Amino acid sequence: MYINIQVKNRMGGANMYPIPWYAIILIGLPSNFLTISIGARLFNINISIQKRVIISIIIGILLYFTRHLTIPGLNSIALIISTALLLRIISRLTLWKAFLTIVLGFVVLAIIETLCNSIIFSLFHLNFGILAARPWINILSFLPTIAVASLLYWLISRKNVILYNLSQYEDHAK
Amino acid sequence: MKIMQNKRAILIISAVLLQTMLVALFVNVQILSDYSMWPKYTLPIWTIVAGFLGILCVISIRQMEEMNKEYIKDQLLKSHYQEIETLLTASRIERHEYRKHLQALQACLHLELLDDARQYLDRISEQPAQEEYLAIENPVLFGLINSKYALARARGIQFSANVNCNLTSVKIEPWDLNSILGNLLDNAMEAAALDPQGPRVSCEISDSEGEIVIVVQNNGPLISEPDKERVWEVGFSTKGGESRGYGLYIVKNLVDGYRGVINIVSDSETKITVRLPGDENDRPSFKKNSGLASQTALN
Numbered sequence: 108m109y110i111n112i113q114v115k116n117r118m119g120g121a122n123m124y125p126i127p128w129y130a131i132i133l134i135g136l137p138s139n140f141l142t143i144s145i146g147a148r149l150f151n152i153n154i155s156i157q158k159r160v161i162i163s164i165i166i167g168i169l170l171y172f173t174r175h176l177t178i179p180g181l182n183s184i185a186l187i188i189s190t191a192l193l194l195r196i197i198s199r200l201t202l203w204k205a206f207l208t209i210v211l212g213f214v215v216l217a218i219i220e221t222l223c224n225s226i227i228f229s230l231f232h233l234n235f236g237i238l239a240a241r242p243w244i245n246i247l248s249f250l251p252t253i254a255v256a257s258l259l260y261w262l263i264s265r266k267n268v269i270l271y272n273l274s275q276y277e278d279h280a281k
Numbered sequence: 282m283k284i285m286q287n288k289r290a291i292l293i294i295s296a297v298l299l300q301t302m303l304v305a306l307f308v309n310v311q312i313l314s315d316y317s318m319w320p321k322y323t324l325p326i327w328t329i330v331a332g333f334l335g336i337l338c339v340i341s342i343r344q345m346e347e348m349n350k351e352y353i354k355d356q357l358l359k360s361h362y363q364e365i366e367t368l369l370t371a372s373r374i375e376r377h378e379y380r381k382h383l384q385a386l387q388a389c390l391h392l393e394l395l396d397d398a399r400q401y402l403d404r405i406s407e408q409p410a411q412e413e414y415l416a417i418e419n420p421v422l423f424g425l426i427n428s429k430y431a432l433a434r435a436r437g438i439q440f441s442a443n444v445n446c447n448l449t450s451v452k453i454e455p456w457d458l459n460s461i462l463g464n465l466l467d468n469a470m471e472a473a474a475l476d477p478q479g480p481r482v483s484c485e486i487s488d489s490e491g492e493i494v495i496v497v498q499n500n501g502p503l504i505s506e507p508d509k510e511r512v513w514e515v516g517f518s519t520k521g522g523e524s525r526g527y528g529l530y531i532v533k534n535l536v537d538g539y540r541g542v543i544n545i546v547s548d549s550e551t552k553i554t555v556r557l558p559g560d561e562n563d564r565p566s567f568k569k570n571s572g573l574a575s576q577t578a579l580n
Contacts, residue, residue: 211342214335218305221305221328222328224312228312238313270346
């Protein structure tokens, strides 16, 4: 999740601990990909895997260049809007459909991350100072979130779970 | 009305999602940051609150989906009801006409005008019936096919329907079946109407190898190979114009939803075949044109 990188980054001081490129690849890309995939799947919107990968990469690059934004939350909201716009342009979805897809994916990942972080932080007595100073621990602490989100995505795909069928509304962007 | 319903649903979903997102974001920031608005020991409580809100959010959106389904179902049932209503009105008019003829014959017989009665009978028997119905056992199909049949007659389209099964073997909601067949027939009639020499539409519903097979054929303009891939896309129409190109998109979505298969062949005529998987464990006996099934080719 975006917040995992930026907040930990902020806590170490944005200029002192910029996000390393490998954190973008190992945290940013999978979380962007899962956000789009879970949101689209739950809203029954078909977005090809190539498009999801392309959007995730672009957002990863954006995330790298906006790493100096130090207000937690604001960065996440800006990235949600950028992802929605990219989804609108690349997948030709209507803007509100793209926005809802991203917000739903974000909510699911944010809740998984909140639960996982609570458990991991208490179990391993981690604090943001350690995470900011050691990016690899930051990445490792994010792995359970990715694992749970991937499992959830696999389950909803397998069981064909649809929360709300947004595909029934036409895409005027075509 | 439908647009309003969509907007309302989207508004509610947006509100629910945004509130949950903000709460989750806020709790997450509190967990990760060194500054916390609340004492750190209260964080598990806020985590539980965020999780609980997430579950509520999922349930609310799911309920919206259920309500939306109910709404669509109501709309389709309403349109089905209107079609039946039209058929009933036509049937009442027909009955009224026959009663008038019977009264005239009765009068002739009472006055012993047998020759006049004979002539009268000969004349009315020569007149074509104003309304003819295709006998179909399934009530949904009866209303739908007969209303399309009436429409085809009004447009001078030769219409034939052949229903060779009672459709109880396929687990399909009546409103979905109505939507699939209705859209296919509307499309076929629009295409056939473009043929100046005897427009023709045929529809066949049968039971084959554990599947329900719906075939709708028309002799309208053929569909090119590149267009065959695109006819299922929303908004795409070979006939052009606004508010078009949604029929086959809806059909494709519904057929996919039932894990069915749809294919299109356009060589001498255009034929769309829909295959819907039937329920293997509960297969009815195959009713082949047993009087209730119909085969009619009129006009």
